[in-house]
Amino acid sequence: MLAQHVSKWYGPRRAVTDVSFTIEPGEIVGLLGPNGSGKSTIFRILCGYLAPSSGTVAVAGFDVMTDSLDVRRAISYVPEDAPLYDHMRVEEFLRFMARIKGLRGASAASAVEAAAARLDLGGVMTMPAGKLSRGFRQRVSIAQALLGDPQLLVLDEPTSGLDPHQVIAVRDLIRALAGRHTVLIASHVLPEIEKIATRVMILLDGTLLTTDALKGSREHPALRLRAAGPEAAIRAAVSAVAGVRSVAAEPAGGDAAEAAEPACYLIEAERRPSLAPEIIAALAGCGIAVSELSEAAPDLERIFLDLTRRPLKAAA
Amino acid sequence: MRNFAVLLLKEETALFSSPIAYVVMTVFLLIMGYSFTLTLFLSHQPSLVHIFFQMFVLFMLTVPLITMRLLAEERKLRTLEVLLTAPVSEIEIVLAKFVASMSLIALMLLLSGSYAAVLVLFGDPDLGPIYSGYLGLLLFSAALVGAGLLASALTANQVVAALVSLGVFLLLWIIDNFGWLLPSPFDALVTNLSLSVHFRPFAVGSVYLSDVGFFLSVALLMLLLSVRALARR
Numbered sequence A: 001m002l003a004q005h006v007s008k009w010y011g012p013r014r015a016v017t018d019v020s021f022t023i024e025p026g027e028i029v030g031l032l033g034p035n036g037s038g039k040s041t042i043f044r045i046l047c048g049y050l051a052p053s054s055g056t057v058a059v060a061g062f063d064v065m066t067d068s069l070d071v072r073r074a075i076s077y078v079p080e081d082a083p084l085y086d087h088m089r090v091e092e093f094l095r096f097m098a099r100i101k102g103l104r105g106a107s108a109a110s111a112v113e114a115a116a117a118r119l120d121l122g123g124v125m126t127m128p129a130g131k132l133s134r135g136f137r138q139r140v141s142i143a144q145a146l147l148g149d150p151q152l153l154v155l156d157e158p159t160s161g162l163d164p165h166q167v168i169a170v171r172d173l174i175r176a177l178a179g180r181h182t183v184l185i186a187s188h189v190l191p192e193i194e195k196i197a198t199r200v201m202i203l204l205d206g207t208l209l210t211t212d213a214l215k216g217s218r219e220h221p222a223l224r225l226r227a228a229g230p231e232a233a234i235r236a237a238v239s240a241v242a243g244v245r246s247v248a249a250e251p252a253g254g255d256a257a258e259a260a261e262p263a264c265y266l267i268e269a270e271r272r273p274s275l276a277p278e279i280i281a282a283l284a285g286c287g288i289a290v291s292e293l294s295e296a297a298p299d300l301e302r303i304f305l306d307l308t309r310r311p312l313k314a315a316a
Numbered sequence B: 001m002r003n004f005a006v007l008l009l010k011e012e013t014a015l016f017s018s019p020i021a022y023v024v025m026t027v028f029l030l031i032m033g034y035s036f037t038l039t040l041f042l043s044h045q046p047s048l049v050h051i052f053f054q055m056f057v058l059f060m061l062t063v064p065l066i067t068m069r070l071l072a073e074e075r076k077l078r079t080l081e082v083l084l085t086a087p088v089s090e091i092e093i094v095l096a097k098f099v100a101s102m103s104l105i106a107l108m109l110l111l112s113g114s115y116a117a118v119l120v121l122f123g124d125p126d127l128g129p130i131y132s133g134y135l136g137l138l139l140f141s142a143a144l145v146g147a148g149l150l151a152s153a154l155t156a157n158q159v160v161a162a163l164v165s166l167g168v169f170l171l172l173w174i175i176d177n178f179g180w181l182l183p184s185p186f187d188a189l190v191t192n193l194s195l196s197v198h199f200r201p202f203a204v205g206s207v208y209l210s211d212v213g214f215f216l217s218v219a220l221l222m223l224l225l226s227v228r229a230l231a232r233r
Helices: A039-046 A068-074 A090-100 A105-118 A134-146 A164-177 A190-196 A215-219 A231-239 A276-285 A300-315 B004-016 B019-043 B049-067 B072-077 B079-084 B090-122 B127-153 B158-179 B186-191 B195-203 B209-231
Strands: A002-010 A013-022 A028-032 A054-059 A075-078 A152-156 A182-187 A199-204 A207-210 A222-228 A244-249 A263-269 A289-296
Touching: A002 A039, A013 A039, A013 A054, A013 A207, A028 A039, A028 A164, A028 A190, A039 A054, A039 A152, A039 A182, A068 A075, A075 A134, A090 A105, A090 A134, A090 B004, A105 A134, A134 A152, A134 A164, A164 A182, A164 A190, A182 A190, A190 A300, A199 A300, A207 A300, A222 A231, A222 A276, A231 A244, A231 A263, A231 A276, A276 A289, B004 B019, B004 B090, B019 B049, B019 B090, B049 B090, B049 B127, B049 B158, B049 B195, B072 B079, B072 B158, B079 B090, B090 B127, B090 B209, B127 B158, B127 B195, B127 B209, B158 B186, B158 B195, B195 B209
Parallel strands: A028 A182, A028 A199, A075 A152, A152 A182
Antiparallel strands: A002 A013, A002 A054, A199 A207, A222 A263, A222 A289, A244 A263
């Protein structure tokens, strides 16, 4: 998928401003942004439901405006709030969606059966969609998107309305789709994106702030060190290791028991591979005992807040 | 047009699973049955001419009820988003909705054929005007359904869609009265827009290609505009 300089105006209001990005086959890309930041508008443009005011979008080599049907054959879309035909029974709806995606006869039936099994819809297949709970509606909507084995799945807030068990199940399902399908997923829930996506894009007020929020963390991996000893000596020993970019003491918790624990440090490295063996050796050389040294997960929350505050500050 | 049959089946299911279809059919048949019986007993004439004119008026009142939900409801419930991001063309969607609505009207006309059957069984009616009357009603309702579909494509509010259709139908019904006030050649132009001017010959047994062409052209133009309205996003 290639989006180039996409903008969208709703009358005098600009919803999306000059958005450009690419998505490679097999990626799971998260689009993170607060409510009203333009995520759904971008998704509707990518799926050909809305025309961009300017810019172009190509999916699987087809332009969304001029080769709309080819694009729609390659994409499956799960809109926010899972709109369904309320008068249709779930099985009837899935069969209908399978047929309009080009599946016929036995292949349609087996695709419906497989999608229903993946989303655990067995108990509601004969129920009218209008009588389903929010969670089941969401699952039916995701099930229809899986029909026809699309190259690209575009999911707008797919876990909203689901209970924690269902959230985990959907998250596992999306992860299982990696490699076979390309997935673009939007959410305003930060931990959700953090757990699913391999790349995160951040959107604020219609402007794409970054196409890879975790790039910095990947290029400069961070290590979390827990060691007992004088802070100055630890900092000096670690800083002396070639390839260490910075060492920062992490603030201790207010708990008295926690305060007695060895202090914690966040070490940022220049590059991969991990510098753990060198750091352990340097600390051991200074007689400092290491309690823990592990790779720190990228702090998406901090990255998100940094990125979204910067434009707000600039605007102020 | 691979998906036309699939979409048509969905539309027929939606239409006949909603109470609107049955209410419209029942009211139509009750009113027409009452009118047919009364006319027959008063006039003692084996003719459906009066019935055709009454059906003409009744269709203008009931077609908006059939067409108002076609696209406005899909837009409101956002199922249009599901449909238009699936590999189906706008032409298939519009045609499926048009044919499904026409099937309801054809069923209403078929059931009203019982009046003609009564005349044939107990009298000796002239069948020409009966055939032409039904042909005229079918063509006339195709134009109405096309216009109703366009109104439904332009809004997400079903009531607005119904009122716009009704307003346009009533205006085009009586527009020939306004035509008489205009100088030539505008009088002919406006008079020829009138639905009743083009329907009247069918009801009395005359089939003119110009009238057939008028209703077919209106229906096709409305369908084309509906497709454009759906494609404009």
